[in-house]
Amino acid sequence: MEKKTKKTVWIPVLTFLFLIFGGMVWGLLKPDQAYSDTENRYLAERPAFSWESLFGGSYTRDYESYITDQFPLRDQWVGLKTRTEMLLGKAETKNVWLAQDNYLIVDYPASDFEGEQGGQNRETLANALSYYVNSLGKDHVRVMLVPSASQILMDKLPAYSPVYDQSLYLEEAVKAAEEAFAKAGIEGGAAELFVDVEGALSPHAGEYIYYRTDHHWTTLGAFYAYQAWAESLGLSPLSDAGLREVSDHFWGTTYSRLHAGGEADVISVYDTEQNAVLTHNMTDQTEGFYDWEKLAVRDQYAVFLGGNDGLLEIRTDAEQEGEEEKTEGERVLLVVKDSFANCFIPYAAEHFDRIIVVDLRYLNMSLAQLAGQYGATDLLVLYSAQAFATDATVFKLGR
Amino acid sequence: MVFSSLLFIFRFLPIILLLYFIVPRGWRNAVLFFGSLIFYAWGEPVYVVLMLFSTAVDFTHGWFIRRSLDAGKKRRAKLTLISAVVINLTLLGVFKYTDFLIGLLNQAFGLAIPLPGLPLPIGISFYTFQTMSYSIDVYRGDAHVQKNIIDFGAYVTMFPQLIAGPIVRYQTVAKELNERRESASLFADGIALFMAGLGKKVLLANNIGLLWDAVAAMPAGQLAAATAWLGALAYGFQIYFDFSGYSDMARGLGLMLGFHFPLNFDYPYISRSVTEFWRRWHISLGTWFREYVYIPLGGNRKGLAVQLRNILIVWTLTGIWHGASLNFLVWGLYFGVLLAAEKLFLLSWLERMPRAVGWLYTTFVWLVGWVIFASVDGAGGPEYFASLFGAGNAIDNTTLYLLRNYGGMLILCILGSTPLAKKLFLRARKAVGGADGQGLAWQFAFSAASALLFLVCTAYLVDATYNPFLYFRF
Incomplete structure (x- = not known):
């Protein structure tokens, strides 16, 4: 069934693109933070590249920790997760x-x-x-x-x-x-x-x-x-x-x-x-x-x-x-x-x-x-x- | 790389989409091919070579098969096909089953051959099946030969379905590989599927997985029966939402790029017979085995005895496809035997029963099945079975606490495994969005809802203490 596409279909498309591109650009522009006060620990920093670490698999692993640790508004995301857990009626979250x-x-x-x-x-x-x-x-x-x-x-x-x-x-x-x-x-x-x-x-x-x-x-x-x-x-x-x-x-x-x-x-x-x-x-x-x-x-x-x-x-x-x-x-x-x-x-x-x-x-x-x-x-x-x-x-x- | 990661969503996906849509149409397969190699190499920087090897093998074999057929040399074509299948199965055999087979030999004959302990390349069971399907399809004349290795490479390595399916047979996407049309409307449909899949994986599967992990961590022999069943249910929900969520994300990404991948899960947990269950669970795997094993063996056309034999062969293979371990073999045979029984008498008997009987029977079967399936991690096994069938208390405070803690999640999972959510979605789209489902109010509501879901999923990913990848054994 070929349906005629209206221009309105761009609304969800642009919303989605805005979210993923926005998240990327913000993450790239935000200066890295070395230490988290609230978590009381050093955050992962951008790993140094070497062929050895790449083929050993540690480079990509470290890079993922880096993205997660340096994600903008980290504390707020954690709070949103907790609120969702509460909404679901959880008795316990993250121990x-x-x-x-x-x-x-x-x-x-x-x-x-x-x-x-x-x-x-x-x-x-x-x-x-x-x-x-x-x-x-x-x-x-x-x-x-x-x-x-x-x-x-x-x-x-x-x-x-x-x-x-x-x-x-x-x-x-x-x-x-x-x-x-x-x-x-x-x-x-x-x-x-x-x-x-x-x-x-x-x-x-x-x-x-x-x-x-x-x-x-x-x-x-x-x-x-x-x-x-x-x-x-x-x-x-x-x-x-x-x-x-x-x-x-x-x-x-x-x-x-x-x-x-x-x-x-x-x-x-x-x-x-x-x-x-x-x-x-x-x-x-x-x-x-x-x-x-x-x-x-x-x-x-x-x-x-x-x-x-x-x-x-x-x-x-x-x-x-x-x-x-x-x-x-x-x-x-x-x-x-x-x-x-x-x-x-x-x-x-x-x-x-x-x-x-x-x-x-x-x-x-x-x-x-x-x-x-x-x-x-x-x-x-x-x-x-x-x-x-x-x-x-x-x-x-x-x- | 997995879809349910910040890296994929906020780095890989935007970059690949950007490149994909700014290059001229003729270059899009190249973007897909090289992008997919990076996607795969991110997790398997060494084994990516293996995948390229498999790609090259089937590309050349397919070409040679076609040439032999065109020259009227049927026998040479057949030998070439056999060569392709043998190479693929050897690849799979060496990297997936060596330890298992040596282990069996050692046990059977009291030997002590050291295990090579090769790590399993991610997705090898998926892509070898895909490349094999190409050679077979070309041999059977079900598909044209692909003359461009970039286009063929794009098919094999295509990142949406690379590591966890669906297993897309070559003939399914052959046409779209060269003549697809991307559009905003397909992209929007893709977003809906991708969001549904992401939510299933990150919100449902990961969270109900915590319940299974909690039960699995308790001493299996001391579980109350209710806790044991709750654990099995949680595992069933985890693997379903994880796997079908992955498939949904794959299909959604496919739509964004202009591909239509086949449906892989069709609400298996509402099935009223095991036969129906397997028509709804991991459909692309079932189809593959039917098309390339069951039917070539004679299917059901050569009498009952041959049919039963074929069923058992297919289910032995299905079992060990899921992992090189005895429990997967047992799990496959368990379903094979039940399917054979259903063919023989059970199905006609079930049809005369009230619908609830069939559903209860099937649910019982897959719950027990998942306990067999899960027992590779030492959580299942005889002690767990004893608890399931009442060796301990019927119910205790632990059960009540788990219900108290995961009750909301369980209700969501139960609802999520029925077609209810999809029905509501379609009804809302019709009511708000008009006949074509594209009214302005609907588009805003849909955008807001997917953005909200997206944000909540992001929150869970940022705070990911638990985001497992379940198919590393497949």
Whole structure:
């Protein structure tokens, strides 16, 4: 059947051509971006051509990653995809649950906890604990493995969500420590060294203890855990979190995966009167626990301690300023941690004269030596359980 | 290169369209040929030589066959045809089946011959079948000999159908290869098909594929029966929307360039018998085997016994065409046996039954078929079958969660596998666009809808964590 073609047929044709040519021209004109703030990673750049890489197949592969990574309005496309997923009624997209109360909750797979790394890290921890219990004493060594939001805020998850029970990992870690202690002849078991963080947080599940759009706990969440920790050490913890709101427009890392959904988070800090002097990596000195300038960047969580340093020394004994050596009776806390500890430390500082904060991801020194050098009297290992189980630098705990 | 990639849509396609339409008509096949070589070489920079070899072989053989026939030398023509077929099948055999055959030998006789482990050239099963069809068509007098190697090369390597079909027989496009007429109206029809295909692949296949992957990642022996069936259904939807989406995109691109490629999928999941299913599923492959294997073997004209033999031969071949692995062989024979049974008695019995019975039976057959098909990745196998047929719970929380998470997607897939969407599209075009379907309001509505679909697909491609290519075994 030969039908007579009207000029109107050009409308869809030109629309289509406009879209594909427009996308190409825009992509070619847009300057390449080296780093993505929101994704926290370096983007693929135009691959260098060589015949070898062409015939090996890597040139064309890299070129495709380059096109994808440098596509104009990348974040907006990601947001459009998430919105489509929501429209389709998805409960979970890209390993993030679209949970109640505008919570975006990361779904960490069981393999994060059951993998080989997780097992190795448990062993490392067990041996390190028995070493430090021998040198510091049992009452001075504590471990906090913080469960992620999916463990505590389970009620907010979509119905029937299969949640990996992170307490299983903790149980295994305790078991490994018990064995190491038995081998080292330490009496009384290891369980008491593990602060029951889940037990401290769960009763407060209805409160604002995790960020909606970020994987971290809030300062309030850290406060409840701090109370449990301080009590276990025989200290008398603060009874009030003493929060002060400093930002009401924080969009965290989980949001960055989706670019849609959620609700802006509020950052509050512990409004302390301590005069803290922070020495970053033995060189730069700053004052105060908080780096207010970080509230202006995308990852506002870095307001706490100014982000992660390999080695951070915190002195709160302001009147003794100038005295470098540890004086008699001072308590020095060594914290080996990931970023979960950053909002926790201002509370801990209420009970210690100095805190040495170590982030093993960025530090290449012997921990035991460091503990001796600073005269550490106490040790706290504080990680989010998932990060602890997957981090490849935890082995440095045993150095 | 695959169609469902930003590189194809925002680089290759605009450039090739531009070149194709600015050069004089006589040069268009050359643009197609060289453009297609780049398209193919992008993913197979080395094996592109193999494809050129196959092209050259059939071009020269076809020419020689025609010359022999013209000289009245029938026997020489036949020998030449055999030579062409043998070369093509050797190519396919060496690159696709060597490991499989050696593996079988090793197993059967306890040998330890090392496997060469040659990677399978993309699309080799498609283009060798196409080039063979040329030599056979020329031999049978179903097609004129092609005297221009560029035109012939354009046929073999034509990027729209190069890597995932449809398998276009030479006689189907012989005429259009030299005398086609591109037009805005064909181009617009092509856009509709391309968009439909892109949506099927990127929105439906990739997303329901996540459900299959989730089920496949669970221990097969511990699945609730409902979860196992859900997994099989998801896989069935994934492979259907992926494959038919690809075919739609191919046909759409063909129309843009002025070619009419044959329909490859005709709503197979509404079939009410296995016979009907295979008339609707991968039609171009079925046609190829019918034309070049089944009928030459005598088809159904030499008595029931020969017919049954022919069915089993064709389905053994169909099975291993899909991949060099035992499960594909089993899968092919499974359908061969059912088709034979339908020929013998089942079909006439089904016709007396209510329509729903035929549909349920056929759906059950292809669901089980896909589990056999998928088991090459270790996800299927005996344990999966045990779960399917109730070794574990009937249903559990995992099932409910998967339904909760993928329910919307499943409904879209169910609707998408029926002719409903197409009917609605045609009805809307008639209602809004008038009798010729070209009214202004319709053209705007159609443009807006395809632009929206296009943008959503782009969003999924930009954020592609999952965009598999399923036919690497074919």
